Amino acid sequence: xxxLLAYYLQNIKANHHLNAFAEVFVEEAKDQASLIDQKIARxxxxxxxxxxxxxxxxxxxxxxxxxxxxxxLEGYVAPYHATALERLxxxxxxxxxxxxxDEFGMGSANENSVYGPVHNPLxxxxxxxxxxxxxxxxxxxxxxxxxxASDTGGSVRQPAAFCGLLGLKPGYGRISRHGLTAYASSFDxxxxxxxxxxxLAQVLEVIAGPDEWDSTASPYPLAAYxxxxxxxxxxxxxxxxxxLDNGEGLQPEVKDAFLxxxxxxxxxxxxxxGIKFPLLPFLLPVYYLLTTAEASSNLARYDGIRYGFRSxxxxxxxxxxxxxxxxxxxxxxxxxxxxxxxxFVLSANYFDAYYQKAQKVRRQIREATxxxxxxxxxxxSPTTPSTAFELGKxxxxxxxxxxxxxxTVQANVTGIPAISLPIAYDARGLPIGLxxxxxxxxxxELLAFAKEQLEDKKN
Amino acid sequence: xxxxxxxxxxxxxxxxxIQLNTQSKLFAPESHVFGxxxxxxxxxxxLAYPGTLPRLNRQALVSALRLALACNCAIQPRLVxxxxxxxxxxxxxxxxxxxxxxxxxxxxxxxxxxxQGDIKTLPLHHFHLEEDAGKSxxxxxxxxSHLDFxxxxxPLIEMVTEPVIHASETALQLLYAVRxxxxxxxxxxxxxxxxxLRCDANVSVRPHGSSRLxxxxxxxxxxxxxxxxxxxxxEFVRQCELLAQGQHFSQETRAFDAELGxxxxxxxxxxxxxxxxxxxxxxxxxxxxxxxxxxIQAEMPTxxxxxxxxLRNTYGLPASEAVTLAEEPExxxxxxxxxxxxxLYAELAHWLNNELRxxxxxxxxxxxxxxxxxxxxxxxxxxxxxxxxxRLIAQHQLLPQLWNNPAHSLADLIQDQHxxxxxxxxxxxxxxxxxxxxxxxxxxxxxxxxxxLLGFFMGxxxxxxxxxxxxxxxxxxxxxxxxxxxx
Numbered sequence: 046x047x048x049l050l051a052y053y054l055q056n057i058k059a060n061h062h063l064n065a066f067a068e069v070f071v072e073e074a075k076d077q078a079s080l081i082d083q084k085i086a087r088x089x090x091x092x093x094x095x096x097x098x099x100x101x102x103x104x105x106x107x108x109x110x111x112x113x114x115x116x117x118l119e120g121y122v123a124p125y126h127a128t129a130l131e132r133l134x135x136x137x138x139x140x141x142x143x144x145x146x147d148e149f150g151m152g153s154a155n156e157n158s159v160y161g162p163v164h165n166p167l168x169x170x171x172x173x174x175x176x177x178x179x180x181x182x183x184x185x186x187x188x189x190x191x192x193x194a195s196d197t198g199g200s201v202r203q204p205a206a207f208c209g210l211l212g213l214k215p216g217y218g219r220i221s222r223h224g225l226t227a228y229a230s231s232f233d234x235x236x237x238x239x240x241x242x243x244x245l246a247q248v249l250e251v252i253a254g255p256d257e258w259d260s261t262a263s264p265y266p267l268a269a270y271x272x273x274x275x276x277x278x279x280x281x282x283x284x285x286x287x288x289l290d291n292g293e294g295l296q297p298e299v300k301d302a303f304l305x306x307x308x309x310x311x312x313x314x315x316x317x318x319g320i321k322f323p324l325l326p327f328l329l330p331v332y333y334l335l336t337t338a339e340a341s342s343n344l345a346r347y348d349g350i351r352y353g354f355r356s357x358x359x360x361x362x363x364x365x366x367x368x369x370x371x372x373x374x375x376x377x378x379x380x381x382x383x384x385x386x387x388x389f390v391l392s393a394n395y396f397d398a399y400y401q402k403a404q405k406v407r408r409q410i411r412e413a414t415x416x417x418x419x420x421x422x423x424x425x426s427p428t429t430p431s432t433a434f435e436l437g438k439x440x441x442x443x444x445x446x447x448x449x450x451x452x453t454v455q456a457n458v459t460g461i462p463a464i465s466l467p468i469a470y471d472a473r474g475l476p477i478g479l480x481x482x483x484x485x486x487x488x489x490e491l492l493a494f495a496k497e498q499l500e501d502k503k504n
Numbered sequence: 505x506x507x508x509x510x511x512x513x514x515x516x517x518x519x520x521x522i523q524l525n526t527q528s529k530l531f532a533p534e535s536h537v538f539g540x541x542x543x544x545x546x547x548x549x550x551l552a553y554p555g556t557l558p559r560l561n562r563q564a565l566v567s568a569l570r571l572a573l574a575c576n577c578a579i580q581p582r583l584v585x586x587x588x589x590x591x592x593x594x595x596x597x598x599x600x601x602x603x604x605x606x607x608x609x610x611x612x613x614x615x616x617x618x619x620q621g622d623i624k625t626l627p628l629h630h631f632h633l634e635e636d637a638g639k640s641x642x643x644x645x646x647x648x649s650h651l652d653f654x655x656x657x658x659p660l661i662e663m664v665t666e667p668v669i670h671a672s673e674t675a676l677q678l679l680y681a682v683r684x685x686x687x688x689x690x691x692x693x694x695x696x697x698x699x700x701l702r703c704d705a706n707v708s709v710r711p712h713g714s715s716r717l718x719x720x721x722x723x724x725x726x727x728x729x730x731x732x733x734x735x736x737x738x739e740f741v742r743q744c745e746l747l748a749q750g751q752h753f754s755q756e757t758r759a760f761d762a763e764l765g766x767x768x769x770x771x772x773x774x775x776x777x778x779x780x781x782x783x784x785x786x787x788x789x790x791x792x793x794x795x796x797x798x799x800i801q802a803e804m805p806t807x808x809x810x811x812x813x814x815l816r817n818t819y820g821l822p823a824s825e826a827v828t829l830a831e832e833p834e835x836x837x838x839x840x841x842x843x844x845x846x847x848l849y850a851e852l853a854h855w856l857n858n859e860l861r862x863x864x865x866x867x868x869x870x871x872x873x874x875x876x877x878x879x880x881x882x883x884x885x886x887x888x889x890x891x892x893x894x895r896l897i898a899q900h901q902l903l904p905q906l907w908n909n910p911a912h913s914l915a916d917l918i919q920d921q922h923x924x925x926x927x928x929x930x931x932x933x934x935x936x937x938x939x940x941x942x943x944x945x946x947x948x949x950x951x952x953x954x955x956x957l958l959g960f961f962m963g964x965x966x967x968x969x970x971x972x973x974x975x976x977x978x979x980x981x982x983x984x985x986x987x988x989x990x991x
Contacts, residue, residue: 103555104555105553105554105555111554113554118554121554123553124548124553125548125553127555222555222557223555223556223557224555224556225555226554226555227554227555229785230784230785230786231785257559258556258557258559259557260557260558260559260560260786260787260788261557261785261786261787261788338782339785341589341780342587342589342598342599342780342782344598345589345591345597345598345599346552346554346596346597346598348591348593348598350593350651351551351552351553351596352553364593368591388780391589391780391781391782392778392780393778393780396780396782400782
């Protein structure tokens, strides 16, 4: 264990320039490693002994700082454990450090961070993706074996795709959100980034399941992980034809890789069918209206009063000044943009036109998606329209960046589980990801499918 | 108030906040007891630390359902909680979890009674369940304010009446009725001084006969039932004066200053908040199943107005005794138990409301812990009624002894201390003879027609028997003796 840890710590040192970690728990991890070694020697070690995990800077880890990559949580020390993290610790996983991400999980490039951007290990001029950029870069550069991250609109799958890894967003409520700093409550999912499907399955089994601290956690326990991901019995796969039609935005190499994958799947005996999904254009609007609405309320607690950052005030300034200055200085640009949008969406005069209508469309999307999943085992698409983009490239407007989430948000709007797995590389050597969605409680099936495809690629 | 009462009608609706006495807070695990040191009853949940989530307290739900059943409200089968968003330092999350469009209880009626003990009803608009905020404390001459989050997250019911109250006295009686009801239901201590019962009043006036409501003014900071009455009365006159002068005024929120007995502007309508209500995504809709409601219904206690009705009609108590007795469930249970052993209901109520309350005050023991068993009290009253023991002896000698030492047997006490009524004619006749011989002048005066002296002789008899002489027997023997020619 201690040797393994030394290996990861060495890699963290060597890859410092990637900016993947906000903080590395060096000494603590060393102590922890020797304790786990002793447990192993006594034969008392937990299920996850030997696993070195990094955590996204959104999880409360008692006694440790947590900042959500935001200035507003400067100095905050978590007084309690997030449920997922607590279950990892109980199973003797080793927590090596907390990882850079977009502020409060809002972003697709890991550029909205108080710590600065994360660089892609495969090409440091490119983004590692977002919002869990640090979590993906850390696994890709062998700085930890697995990352505990979160996915509100693709924040686990997109960086996994950009870094050539597996990114699993389980079904909504599969893993307790207790202790995960909220972005949008009805979308947020604890997710995992790793290299091997078996790792993900094993960790999922440990951390999933009911939790009295999260009323939205599924009351049904996850089936036990048998130790192997049995071969895939599901054979019917759908993809939405519209995603190929609208040429602009979809990188040609990504499209080619996706079509090649379809052909390969058919060779393997899968029945792959293109179908229409007319609600596709509504996914992003629904996603951005509802997530910003929820965020505007979820982030109201950061007021500089009880914890975190508080702006220096002049003597005579009133309460309003405290709020305005603290929040203006504490939040980054993208977060503020979303809070303002969300506040607008919920305001009395626009509530029906935006929030209510978006909720209605969300229900329709859920039903339409369920309709598809009654006939097909999986729905596939590229994970992202393009491979990892260059860092620091100025963008026309934020909507351009929002389009990055076009394929991933459906799983969050509907709550179903989804996975991203690497299928190819573009000409610059950047990975291309395939997203697979399945119905609720099919996390193991997604992992089994990923395993099968990864093994096939090797052969 | 009277000068305008002929011209204008008062229209009041009340918003009553009831703090529930649950073990833990509405969505957080910690307890909430009044009067603890600031910020000692908090948790990461009620302080809104990042990543914390609400968890609905079932006990609070049961309390709300008990109240809904007591008031005959329509119960919302699918419970949704909404976020009410606003910034204030004592509101940790930046929103209050409340209920906006679908309150747990709609409609229903509140039973109350007037000073004559006549039962009345008032229609309710709705009540909903929400969490309380913390407390901001602004010390005088201090540059900073202090915050106490002990109250943050305490379960609260906000009850809204229809605006059909037309007398300040009615508002007072309604508040008493709510306090009584929540105590009978055991869901709140209903203590206004400690803030577990709070009230805002919406007051408007209009010319008699008008069906349109006048401009509404909301009065806050009403921390006692008396102040609610006073504030309404002040506000009625203030609004009438403005109307009489032809002045218009706008909808606003005012505060009542109890010391000055006046209301003053707190904020104008223009600054009313947009609370951006939306369903709390952290709390899935909670389904209230009919069999659960049925189980709660089965556990419902007898309600205050049901008690009052029974006391007046079944037990035939006079209104004054019935109203006093119906204030408290424990005293009623005591009464009910004692009434199984004697039909002297009015007597029983009178003793309970007076003698036993006096002993309660002396000893600080609440009815549930009164040492005197109801059955023994009934026996004592039976002895008094059948003139086996005099009322004075019973009240001043037997009752205190039985209270202080419940192990005593009533019969033994009477026997050992010779406290029984003296009803032996021969003994009384001897006594009367002694007295009449001792006061020949008065006997003479009596015979000459000063019949009022009978009372004097009776007094002498009771003095010499320490009040134990059987009154009617003694009086009869006295009259016979005086009328005889022996003296």
